[in-house]
Amino acid sequence: MSNDKGPLQTFFEAERRFHAMVPIKDLYSKLLFRTLLWFLFFWFLYMAVTGLL
Numbered sequence: 001m002s003n004d005k006g007p008l009q010t011f012f013e014a015e016r017r018f019h020a021m022v023p024i025k026d027l028y029s030k031l032l033f034r035t036l037l038w039f040l041f042f043w044f045l046y047m048a049v050t051g052l053l
Helices: 007-021 027-050
Strands: none
Touching: 007 027
């Protein structure tokens, strides 16, 4: 079996690695940062799908 990852799985892995590298100690600050990251991801996805980007 091949170990090919889809683009979404690759994004999840990159997000986990990036989140682990962030030098924020507070759990709530990490949660806020992760929420903002996902918001930006879906906003760019929406803009790309609707053709406004």
